[in-house]
Amino acid sequence: MSDEKQSPVQPAEEKTPAPKPPWEDKPVPPVHEDASSDADATALAAAIEGALLAADRFAGELTLSVPYEKIREICSFFKEEQGFKFLVDLTAIDWMDREEGRFDVVYWIHRHSDSKRIRLRTALPLEEPIDSVVPVWKTANWMEREVYDMFGIIFEGHPNLERILTWEGFNGHPLRKDFPVEGIDTGAAIYPDVYPPGGGPDAAEEGA
Amino acid sequence: MPEAVLNLLLIPLIKIVVLLGVVLLIVAYLTYAERKILAYMQVRLGPNRVGPKGWLQPIADGLKLFVKEDLIPGGAERFVFLLAPGLIMVPALLMFAVIPFGEPFKVGGRTITPYLADVNIAILLLLGISSIGVFGIILGGWSSNSKFSLMGGLRSAAQMISYEIPMGFAVVSVLMMAGTLSLVGIVEAQRQAHIWFVLPGILAFGIYWICGVAETNRNPFDLPEAEAELVAGFHTEYSGMKFALFFLAEYANMMVISALATVMFFGGWLPPFPNLLAGLWASPVLAWIPGVVWFAAKMGFFLFCYIWFRGTFPRYRFDQLMAVGWKWLLPLSLANVMLVGVLMLWWKG
Amino acid sequence: MSMHDPLKPLFDVEEMEISFGPQHPATHGVLRVQIKLDGERIMEAKPIIGYLHRGTEKLFETMAFPACIPHTDRMDYVTSATNNQGFCVAMEKLLGLTIPPRAAYIRMILAELQRLASHLVWLATHAIDIGAITPFFYTFRERDAILDLFEEYCGARLTLNTMRIGGVPFELPEGWLDRCSAFIEAFPKHIEEYETLLTENRIWKKRTIGIGVIPAEEAIEMGMTGPPLRGSGVEWDIRKVFPYDRYDEIEFDIPTGKNCDTYDRYLVRMEEMRQSVRIIRQCIEKIPDGPIMAKAPKVLRAKEGMVYASVESPKGELGYFIVATEKGTTPYRCRVRPPSFVNLQALPQLVEGALVADLVAVIGTLDIVLGEIDR
Numbered sequence: 032m033s034d035e036k037q038s039p040v041q042p043a044e045e046k047t048p049a050p051k052p053p054w055e056d057k058p059v060p061p062v063h064e065d066a067s068s069d070a071d072a073t074a075l076a077a078a079i080e081g082a083l084l085a086a087d088r089f090a091g092e093l094t095l096s097v098p099y100e101k102i103r104e105i106c107s108f109f110k111e112e113q114g115f116k117f118l119v120d121l122t123a124i125d126w127m128d129r130e131e132g133r134f135d136v137v138y139w140i141h142r143h144s145d146s147k148r149i150r151l152r153t154a155l156p157l158e159e160p161i162d163s164v165v166p167v168w169k170t171a172n173w174m175e176r177e178v179y180d181m182f183g184i185i186f187e188g189h190p191n192l193e194r195i196l197t198w199e200g201f202n203g204h205p206l207r208k209d210f211p212v213e214g215i216d217t218g219a220a221i222y223p224d225v226y227p228p229g230g231g232p233d234a235a236e237e238g239a
Numbered sequence: 240m241p242e243a244v245l246n247l248l249l250i251p252l253i254k255i256v257v258l259l260g261v262v263l264l265i266v267a268y269l270t271y272a273e274r275k276i277l278a279y280m281q282v283r284l285g286p287n288r289v290g291p292k293g294w295l296q297p298i299a300d301g302l303k304l305f306v307k308e309d310l311i312p313g314g315a316e317r318f319v320f321l322l323a324p325g326l327i328m329v330p331a332l333l334m335f336a337v338i339p340f341g342e343p344f345k346v347g348g349r350t351i352t353p354y355l356a357d358v359n360i361a362i363l364l365l366l367g368i369s370s371i372g373v374f375g376i377i378l379g380g381w382s383s384n385s386k387f388s389l390m391g392g393l394r395s396a397a398q399m400i401s402y403e404i405p406m407g408f409a410v411v412s413v414l415m416m417a418g419t420l421s422l423v424g425i426v427e428a429q430r431q432a433h434i435w436f437v438l439p440g441i442l443a444f445g446i447y448w449i450c451g452v453a454e455t456n457r458n459p460f461d462l463p464e465a466e467a468e469l470v471a472g473f474h475t476e477y478s479g480m481k482f483a484l485f486f487l488a489e490y491a492n493m494m495v496i497s498a499l500a501t502v503m504f505f506g507g508w509l510p511p512f513p514n515l516l517a518g519l520w521a522s523p524v525l526a527w528i529p530g531v532v533w534f535a536a537k538m539g540f541f542l543f544c545y546i547w548f549r550g551t552f553p554r555y556r557f558d559q560l561m562a563v564g565w566k567w568l569l570p571l572s573l574a575n576v577m578l579v580g581v582l583m584l585w586w587k588g
Numbered sequence: 589m590s591m592h593d594p595l596k597p598l599f600d601v602e603e604m605e606i607s608f609g610p611q612h613p614a615t616h617g618v619l620r621v622q623i624k625l626d627g628e629r630i631m632e633a634k635p636i637i638g639y640l641h642r643g644t645e646k647l648f649e650t651m652a653f654p655a656c657i658p659h660t661d662r663m664d665y666v667t668s669a670t671n672n673q674g675f676c677v678a679m680e681k682l683l684g685l686t687i688p689p690r691a692a693y694i695r696m697i698l699a700e701l702q703r704l705a706s707h708l709v710w711l712a713t714h715a716i717d718i719g720a721i722t723p724f725f726y727t728f729r730e731r732d733a734i735l736d737l738f739e740e741y742c743g744a745r746l747t748l749n750t751m752r753i754g755g756v757p758f759e760l761p762e763g764w765l766d767r768c769s770a771f772i773e774a775f776p777k778h779i780e781e782y783e784t785l786l787t788e789n790r791i792w793k794k795r796t797i798g799i800g801v802i803p804a805e806e807a808i809e810m811g812m813t814g815p816p817l818r819g820s821g822v823e824w825d826i827r828k829v830f831p832y833d834r835y836d837e838i839e840f841d842i843p844t845g846k847n848c849d850t851y852d853r854y855l856v857r858m859e860e861m862r863q864s865v866r867i868i869r870q871c872i873e874k875i876p877d878g879p880i881m882a883k884a885p886k887v888l889r890a891k892e893g894m895v896y897a898s899v900e901s902p903k904g905e906l907g908y909f910i911v912a913t914e915k916g917t918t919p920y921r922c923r924v925r926p927p928s929f930v931n932l933q934a935l936p937q938l939v940e941g942a943l944v945a946d947l948v949a950v951i952g953t954l955d956i957v958l959g960e961i962d963r
Contacts, residue, residue: 053686054755054882060684060891089893090681116808120896122923124911139896139909139925143808143822146829150896170811173933181645196638196962205646206921212650281725386606390628390944458719459791462945553791554719556945557628 061090069093071113071149078108092150099136099153103162103188106138106151110167115140115149118164121174123155123182127208132156134184138164155184163189181206254355262335266490267297273546280550307479314384315476323382324477324484327375330368331491337361338498339423341508341530353531354423361422362410365499366403369454372492373399376456379485380473391472394462394557399454401564406450408572412443412579413503422499426507437504439582442575444504446568448541451496453564455489457545459552460560497541501534508534603631608947610639616713616951617958621935628943633936637929640962648922653679653888654753656922661747663924664960666709669702669738670901672751677832678897678908679753682890685882691755692833693875697768698741698750699833699899700864700871704775705734706902706955707861711782714854714952718795723782730778733771740764753888755881765872772868779861787858796851800938800950803848810934814904814927815860816954819845819853826900838870850953857955860902889915903927903955924963928956 053059066072066088072095076083082105084096097105109115120139127133132154141148155161163186164171175186176195183204186192194201203210271286271293278285286293311320339354358364373396380392414420416436417428429435437444453460462472474485501507508530555563604625610618618639624632644663648656660675661668673695680687687695708727715723735745740761742750750756786792802810807820817824825842827835843859845852890912898907904927911921931954938950 052688054688054691054879056883058684058686058882058884061681061893061895062891063893090684090895092895094894116805118811119898119905120907120909120923120925122909124894124921137894137909139907143824148896150894168811169809170930170933173929194638196641198638205643210646212646277721281722282729283725386604394628461719550722551785552720553715553786553789553795554945555791556795556943558943559794 064088066093071095071109071147074113075105075108078112079104082108092148094150094152097151097153099132099155099159099161102136102138102151102153103164103167106140106164106167109140109149109151113142114144115142117141117143118168118170118174119148121164121171121178123178123184123206125182125206125208129154132159134182136161136178136184160185160187162187163192165189180204183207250351251355258335258355259332262332262491262494263487265494266487267301269490269494269542270300270486271297272542273549276543276546277550280547301483304483305480309479309481310476312384312476316382316384319378319382321481323375323379324481324488325375326378327372327488328484328491330371330375331488331495333368334365334495335491335498337364337422338495339426339502339507340498340534344529357421357423359424360420362414362420365495366407366410369492369495370399370403372488375485375488376473379477383473383476385476388473388475391475395456395473397557398456398460398462398560398564401561402450402453402460402568405446405564405568405572406454408569408576409443409447409450410503412440412576415576415579415583416440422502422507425503426509429506430509435504435506435509440504440575440579442571443579444500446572446575447504448500449563449568451500452545452548453560455492455496455545457489457493458549459555461554462557462560493542493545494538497538497545498534500541501537505537616956619932619951619956619958619961621947621951623944623947625944628945630939630942630944630947633939633947635932635935637932637958637961640958642963644963645922645924648919650918652917653890653919656919657751657753658747658749660924661749662959663926663963664901664903664906664928664957665746666957667702667706667902668746668748669698669750670706670899670906672749673699673833674897674899674901674906674908676751676753677899678895678910679888680882681897682893682895682910682912683753683884683888685754685884687755687833687882688879689834689876690878691880691882693871694756694760694880695751695833696835696838697868697871697875698738698748698756700868701734701737701768702748703864703902704861705731707857707864708734710857710902710952710955714949714955715786717948717952718792720785720789720792723785726778726781726785730775737764737768737771740767752881754884755879757881759880765875768868769872772865772872775865776862779858783858786854793851795945795949796854796953797847797849799850799942799946800953801847801849802934802938806937807848807934810937811930812904812934813930814901814955815853815856816904816931816934818842819856819953820848821846826898826905830898832897832899837874838867840867850949853953887917889917892916898925901927903957903960904931924960926960926963928954928958929961932956932961 065086067083067086069086072083072086072093075095079101082097082101084098087094087096117140118138119141120137122137124135124137125133126135134155134157136153136155138151139148140151153161161184163175165175166188172190173195175189176191176193178184179186179192180194180196181204193199197205274296275285275293286296289295289299311317336355337358339352339357341353343350343352345351376395377392380388380390380395383389413425413436416439417425419425419428456462474482477485510528510533606623606625607620608623609620620636620639622634622636623630642662644659647659651659657672657675660671664671708731712724712727715721738748738750739745741764742748742758744750802812802816802820804820804822807817808822812820813824821844823842823844826832827840828842840863843856843863845856892912892914894909894911896907896909898905900906905925906927907925909923909925910919913920935950935954939947942950
């Protein structure tokens with residue numbers, strides 16, 4: 032340790048200990064960077080007016096914020112023009128009391144030619160429907176059903192928007208933040224106007 | 240005691256009791272053998288808890304099935320549901336009446352034949368009785384009021400009908416060679432010809448054996464009870480003793496098919512290679528071996544083949560099974576009949 | 589008397605509806621497929637899932653980051669090591685941790701052993717669905733040897749919980765690598781054993797060639813990944829495309845099929861097992877000495893952001909999408925991209941117009957695990 036203090040300028044390798052390998056050092060958390068200069072981001076901004084709200088790079092992943100009204104247009108632009116043939120994942124995040132809309136719907140798309148991945152993120156207010164992307168990627172079918180089931184987001188133009196993991200008539204959407212972790216008495220309904228009381232088996236009796 | 244009573248009543252009765260006892264015992268232990276042999280093929284031990292080396296396992300199984308509650312599904316057609324196991328078990332046992340297990344032997348100056356009846360139309364009788372068995376399967380599948388059972392029953396009906404035809408033609412070529420429909424006669428014909436019919440009739444034997452496996456609904460033709468698709472096929476809804484009857488009938492049918500293969504193609508109770516080794520078998524060292532032993536050995540081999548197939552093959556698909564039956568086996572068996580006819584003509588004159 | 593139109597059936601033909609599962613010997617768990625049958629032909633198949641839904645994603649939101657790992661085990665319970673790996677890789681990306689090379693190599697060995705174990709289970713059940721019962725017992729013999737290795741390493745056989753954020757929890761037991769190496773050297777012979785029973789078997793070929801065909805473009809459109817995609821001829825493997833741990837230092841090939849059918853997917857998985865053996869062999873050769881855990885803080889606090897990291901699970905691309913809030917100690921949202929879920933979606937398309945027997949073959953070839961589909 033004393034060697035270091037003596038001569039920080041000298042490049043003598045034998046004396047200064049080798050730089051610590053990254054696993055011995057403190058972790059370096061990723062940071063957010065602006066990525067609006069990315070080729071696909073600029074292409075999107077040029078092709079569809081007002082389609083690009085923000086571009087962010089975090090941990091090497093590109094996230095484009097887009098408006099939910101134009102989501103199908105944007106998605107088909109990426110698929111048809113930019114070659115993102117593969118929808119990896121589609122999910123949602125519930126932000127409860129956020130101003131610009133309660134939910135984030137997240138699309139994660141992949142291009143095979145250069146293995147590039149882009150995340151499309153769109154803020155969606157509660158009770159507001161969003162266009163389905165099933166016409167763009169067939170694989171979105173079950174993913175959107177799952178998001179509908181778990182978050183109660185309505186996808187317009189979906190061929191068969193039914194609950195997928197919970198049963199038809201289940202009261203509530205489990206992944207919303209106001210849904211209690213311990214479960215609900217599905218008879219008592221936290222969304223009484225959507226589902227009348229008494230639908231489905233009584234979950235509360237068994238444990239909770 | 241009047242001679243007639245003894246000949247017509249007592250001896251046949253004793254024979255029936257012995258035959259039924261032996262057949263049922265063999266069937267029970269066939270299940271044990273199947274489980275053991277399969278186990279050794281599949282690097283495991285098989286039943287080994289009940290009795291020494293699991294010898295009493297079939298007894299325990301039988302007992303379990305016997306005391307089990309007998310369920311009849313709600314929507315089932317009661318009468319037919321109860322009738323079906325009988326319809327399949329009775330023909331299976333009936334067929335043993337005409338199968339000759341060995342040569343006639345003498346007890347106290349009386350000639351005893353180790354078979355119940357030497358019917359002169361034995362083969363026709365067998366083909367007839369065996370096709371009654373299919374009714375048991377269809378009715379059992381239909382009356383259960385279950386879709387899986389129904390599909391199993393229908394599959395089995397289609398399968399049995401389409402495989403009975405090439406099987407019949409394969410048997411016809413044996414009849415042409417033997418010149419008789421009696422099973423005893425067929426064995427005698429092989430003795431006189433000094434050759435097993437499998438040599439001239441190798442093709443017929445192949446067809447017969449494939450059809451025989453298909454007739455008994457065994458792997459790779461076990462579609463009616465394909466458990467991966469139809470749960471258990473036609474006997475999905477059966478439980479307890481009624482299920483046991485289906486089960487036993489399947490094994491009894493396997494025995495019949497094996498016994499017939501032995502009689503028709505492999506010289507029944509005759510020792511092996513009657514043409515080449517005739518001198519050897521006549522020698523006093525080996526002549527004492529009763530024919531029943533040879534018969535049992537041959538039949539045992541075929542039963543082993545059944546189990547072997549089950550350990551080896553995947554299952555055919557329904558349409559593929561039909562294609563094999565109608566497109567391959569049927570024309571082949573017809574051609575075989577012609578071939579045997581030509582050969583016979585050439586041979587005899 | 590009017591003539592009967594020969595094109596119309598003489599009787600009223602009704603479609604038969606069958607509920608295939610959730611209690612059925614061939615549905616690999618609690619999958620339920622509602623099928624409409626015309627005779628034996630499938631007119632329509634509709635998978636119904638959710639019988640095993642446990643709300644794992646919701647549970648994640650209440651748990652500290654390290655506490656999530658045991659729950660990943662319970663998703664794809666046949667390949668729990670790969671699930672651990674997926675979660676840990678995603679978390680390390682979020683926290684900016686670099687794991688020591690020894691830990692990475694141990695992870696790769698475990699993950700590839702797990703891939704072998706998973707493929708063995710797949711082969712066993714696939715074969716037994718098609719009626720060949722014997723491969724089941726052969727494959728489970730080898731799988732047991734793999735589970736013994738796992739047990740020796742971490743004490744568990746099925747739900748391993750064997751990776752930590754920043755490395756692995758245990759040093760390899762003494763002699764473990766030799767035992768692993770002995771198993772790996774013996775394993776290719778066992779693969780040949782399975783292949784003698786199946787690969788050239790006429791019935792096996794008849795049951796699998798031309799069944800469940802899905803062309804490459806269609807497979808990509810349906811989002812399929814893993815062996816079902818590679819069986820359609822797309823050379824695509826997360827281990828090559830986005831290498832994680834130290835897969836970039838390892839040489840291996842990606843097997844692909846040509847005919848996009850069940851038989852090709854079978855061949856692809858068989859070859860994948862050989863490649864896994866190759867990977868493990870290289871790992872054992874190259875494994876360095878050193879620490880097995882990165883220096884991570886006692887309490888893991890994330891920065892605000894979202895990351896997605898995926899690993900090549902035996903079933904396909906297994907992705908973890910983790911959203912964290914500033915200074916958060918629990919995931920705000922943790923989404924799992926389950927490969928089986930996406931692959932199963934193609935089932936109706938694969939079996940339309942096929943026979944009932946093909947349905948079980950196709951379910952087998954998709955290699956689904958319901959624990960992962962329902963989460």
